[in-house]
Amino acid sequence: MKCRVLLGIALLLAFAGCGAYKELKPKPPISSLEGSYIELTKSKSEDKTELLELKQDKKYYVRFPAPPGADFYLVLRTDQKSLIGTYFTTLFSKGKDRDPRTDDESTQIGVSVFRLDPSVVESYWVVETVGQDLTLSLEYRYVPIWRYTFENSHADLSDRLAQNRADRTIYSTLGKTYHFTNFDFVSALNTLAGTSDQLQTIKQALQDTEQLFPADLINSDDQTYRDYATLLDHIYDEIQFQTDYRDVLAVFQADSDTRNNLGGLLESSSMLVNFLNQTNRFSQPIMDEARSVLGGRLPGVVPYLERTIAGKIEASQIQFPFDLSDVEALYRGSNRAVPQGLSDLIIFINAYNTEAQRLAPAQARLAEAERYTNPEFTWPSNNHYREALDHIDELNRIMPEQHSASFDQYNQFQCVILLNDEVNRIRSEATRFGRDFSAAQGVVQQVNTLSSQREYRAIIQLLSAYRRLDFLLQQYSDVDQRSLDQQQAAIAVSLEGRMWAPGEQQLRALHEDEVFLRLGRIAATKLATVRRLESRMVTAVEGGSKVRVDAFVEANKMTIDNVDGLYSNEAFTPIYTLSFTSGSSADLARRNTEVQTYIEDLKHNVFPASAIPEIYRAFTRNIRDRGVEKARAIVTHGKYYQGSDRRIKNVIAECDPKTPKWITKAAQYRKIYVLPTTSNAGGENTYLFRLNVVIPSQAKFPVFDVNIKLPKDVAQHATTKQWYNYIKLNKEELKPQGRFTITAPTEQNDYEAQLTPVQMRADENNIMEIEFTHSSFQVFEISTMSQRPIMRKD
Numbered sequence: 001m002k003c004r005v006l007l008g009i010a011l012l013l014a015f016a017g018c019g020a021y022k023e024l025k026p027k028p029p030i031s032s033l034e035g036s037y038i039e040l041t042k043s044k045s046e047d048k049t050e051l052l053e054l055k056q057d058k059k060y061y062v063r064f065p066a067p068p069g070a071d072f073y074l075v076l077r078t079d080q081k082s083l084i085g086t087y088f089t090t091l092f093s094k095g096k097d098r099d100p101r102t103d104d105e106s107t108q109i110g111v112s113v114f115r116l117d118p119s120v121v122e123s124y125w126v127v128e129t130v131g132q133d134l135t136l137s138l139e140y141r142y143v144p145i146w147r148y149t150f151e152n153s154h155a156d157l158s159d160r161l162a163q164n165r166a167d168r169t170i171y172s173t174l175g176k177t178y179h180f181t182n183f184d185f186v187s188a189l190n191t192l193a194g195t196s197d198q199l200q201t202i203k204q205a206l207q208d209t210e211q212l213f214p215a216d217l218i219n220s221d222d223q224t225y226r227d228y229a230t231l232l233d234h235i236y237d238e239i240q241f242q243t244d245y246r247d248v249l250a251v252f253q254a255d256s257d258t259r260n261n262l263g264g265l266l267e268s269s270s271m272l273v274n275f276l277n278q279t280n281r282f283s284q285p286i287m288d289e290a291r292s293v294l295g296g297r298l299p300g301v302v303p304y305l306e307r308t309i310a311g312k313i314e315a316s317q318i319q320f321p322f323d324l325s326d327v328e329a330l331y332r333g334s335n336r337a338v339p340q341g342l343s344d345l346i347i348f349i350n351a352y353n354t355e356a357q358r359l360a361p362a363q364a365r366l367a368e369a370e371r372y373t374n375p376e377f378t379w380p381s382n383n384h385y386r387e388a389l390d391h392i393d394e395l396n397r398i399m400p401e402q403h404s405a406s407f408d409q410y411n412q413f414q415c416v417i418l419l420n421d422e423v424n425r426i427r428s429e430a431t432r433f434g435r436d437f438s439a440a441q442g443v444v445q446q447v448n449t450l451s452s453q454r455e456y457r458a459i460i461q462l463l464s465a466y467r468r469l470d471f472l473l474q475q476y477s478d479v480d481q482r483s484l485d486q487q488q489a490a491i492a493v494s495l496e497g498r499m500w501a502p503g504e505q506q507l508r509a510l511h512e513d514e515v516f517l518r519l520g521r522i523a524a525t526k527l528a529t530v531r532r533l534e535s536r537m538v539t540a541v542e543g544g545s546k547v548r549v550d551a552f553v554e555a556n557k558m559t560i561d562n563v564d565g566l567y568s569n570e571a572f573t574p575i576y577t578l579s580f581t582s583g584s585s586a587d588l589a590r591r592n593t594e595v596q597t598y599i600e601d602l603k604h605n606v607f608p609a610s611a612i613p614e615i616y617r618a619f620t621r622n623i624r625d626r627g628v629e630k631a632r633a634i635v636t637h638g639k640y641y642q643g644s645d646r647r648i649k650n651v652i653a654e655c656d657p658k659t660p661k662w663i664t665k666a667a668q669y670r671k672i673y674v675l676p677t678t679s680n681a682g683g684e685n686t687y688l689f690r691l692n693v694v695i696p697s698q699a700k701f702p703v704f705d706v707n708i709k710l711p712k713d714v715a716q717h718a719t720t721k722q723w724y725n726y727i728k729l730n731k732e733e734l735k736p737q738g739r740f741t742i743t744a745p746t747e748q749n750d751y752e753a754q755l756t757p758v759q760m761r762a763d764e765n766n767i768m769e770i771e772f773t774h775s776s777f778q779v780f781e782i783s784t785m786s787q788r789p790i791m792r793k794d
Contacts, residue, residue: 021059021094032065037139052136060127067116075141076112085129088114092124146212164195171245175285185253192246203235251275262304269326276333295334302341315418317356318349348410365395373471385441392434440472456483480522500576508580530582545574549602557611560633572603608641616651627779631655660692667787674780684775693766705756709783715745725771757789
């Protein structure tokens with residue numbers, strides 16, 4: 001049941017949609033024949049016309065039949081477009097779909113124009129909305145596109161033609177009652193330029209509409225075509241008039257603008273002659289006016305030409321910005337006789353120009369020959385000046401003769417004098433260039449031979465002998481630089497090869513070298529080059545010396561054999577001692593001193609200061625691994641050490657058996673390394689160690705016990721044999737006697753010997769020296785301690 005209800009509603013909506021548009025059926029029926037506008041009516045009779053009624057919010061449509069042929073418009077005209085919403089379509093679905101809409105091509109208010117497709121039987125004008133009840137006022141018309149287009153453009157083009165017409169009053173009265181006086185030619189010509197452009201645009205627009213005309217319409221009696229032809233004739237007539245008027249204005253403007261400039265008028269002579277020859281184009285009064293005005297200017301022509309020629313100050317051809325034949329024609333066109341003075345002047349000008357024209361090839365050939373001297377031809381080839389000599393030979397062949405007497409009364413003109421002078425100059429230059437080019441040819445061949453061998457100094461010497469050939473020297477402008485570069489490169493090779501003496505000699509030679517074409521110009525560059533290379537050499541020597549000594553120090557800081565020999569190694573001398581400087585001798589001394597100072601610092605500070613700690617660390621890690629050699633190496637380094645590092649000096653003191661080891665605190669053991677003072681590696685050696693006991697005490701003659709803890713190897717036989725050779729205090733030998741005893745080191749006392757009581761000097765150095773002999777070559781460690789005597793009970 002529910003499905004039936006829904007189906008019923010759908011059918012009602014469908015029928016309602018189809019019935020929403022009402023067809024309007026005009027009477028009489030719509031006619032598709034070409035014609036004028038036809039009113040759309042509900043009915044029409046001779047005495048009554050009834051219009052169609054439209055109801056608010058209702059929808060309507062009207063069928064329009066196909067046009068009678070191709071390229072037709074349907075034109076609809078109404079003043080009710082604002083009250084109804086319409087569209088035009090070739091496919092009407094009566095609201096079921098969105099219909100395709102034909103474009104409205106109209107540009108006019110109240111008019112709609114639709115292009116019709118002759119293949120579509122019916123089209124539809126659809127009224128989609130009606131704003132209020134109204135009586136429809138609508139006219140329609142079937143019209144070919146070409147006719148409708150022309151009808152719309154004809155009125156516009158006619159108006160534009162009227163707006164761009166020129167006033168013909170001046171033209172028609174010129175030479176009769178009107179003469180140009182204080183006339184604004186510029187404004188008038190500008191106006192004509194604007195209107196002429198507009199006329200051409202109007203003509204083109206009108207001719208474009210002709211392309212729309214059917215072929216059978218051309219030259220027919222159709223009113224539209226007659227309107228077209230008439231308008232086109234009017235346009236052509238106005239264009240021709242404005243062209244004529246513009247040409248007339250141009251003639252009289254040429255006169256007006258050049259009132260104080262006859263040359264300016266003659267520059268327009270071609271245009272003026274052309275105008276005067278068109279007697280059939282312009283009226284007699286206009287021609288008479290022109291002849292009168294222009295003819296009045298002609299008496300000044302000959303004096304003007306003579307002044308112009310007299311002012312010419314070069315030997316080239318006499319040329320004017322106008323043709324003299326046009327000037328003659330201007331006389332004839334103005335009904336004036338050509339004066340004899342003009343004829344004679346023209347004969348002179350032609351004769352002079354013939355001579356000047358003969359001169360031109362000679363000038364060109366001379367210029368071409370002279371071009372070979374340009375500095376741009378650097379390092380010329382062997383054929384260069386041979387080719388230049390060929391031009392001189394040709395110049396001698398074509399050299400014009402001098403005709404100073406051939407110009408009669410015009411010989412006083414400066415250009416005639418210059419022409420003769422130019423002939424003499426060319427002859428003189430040809431002789432000079434022939435001589436110089438021959439000499440240059442020989443020099444160039446020699447230079448090219450030397451150049452292949454890169455003998456730039458020899459080239460400079462050769463060129464210097466021909467300094468009069470300045471042009472040739474300019475073509476070798478970089479020979480000085482090449483020589484400088486060559487010497488610079490040789491010096492660089494020496495420096496790269498660490499050939500210091502040859503390199504310095506080459507540098508000195510470059511500094512003193514004065515074999516240059518233009519020494520003044522190259523001097524600053526040469527000096528800068530010398531100083532740069534000198535700086536490079538100094539840097540290389542300094543750097544090389546530093547690198548060598550740095551490498552030597554790094555490589556030998558752990559060397560313990562022949563340490564004295566290390567300090568006499570050549571690494572501690574500069575790799576080269578400089579003897580040249582472009583500056584002062586003080587600069588040279590300073591540079592050498594700087595290098596030597598650096599080396600001396602490494603020798604007496606850096607080298608020992610870096611070697612001693614390294615060797616000492618190796619020494620203390622294992623005193624039995626060549627400990628004696630390491631300690632002696634430290635002591636030897638110490639001889640050369642000039643630094644102030646207290647730690648370094650303490651290390652040296654620790655390893656030097658002759659240096660007393662300080663005892664400054666009571667009752668504290670101090671470790672001491674004991675070294676042999678002899679060098680019997682395979683047998684018995686003498687050992688020595690020294691102490692400096694400086695223990696603070698308030699006693700005037702302080703007394704101390706001195707305990708010495710010995711290695712077992714040294715003290716194990718002390719009960720049967722004295723373990724020491726001697727013991728001295730402040731250079732006096734100590735022996736057991738009286739209260740002073742020397743307790744022997746034994747296994748029971750852990751091999752610790754004791755000297756007691758030992759009287760010291762207060763606040764002074766107390767040097768105790770102990771020597772013993774042992775069958776070994778090694779480093780011993782002992783410990784010693786000083787303290788105030790322990791009171792014993794006997």
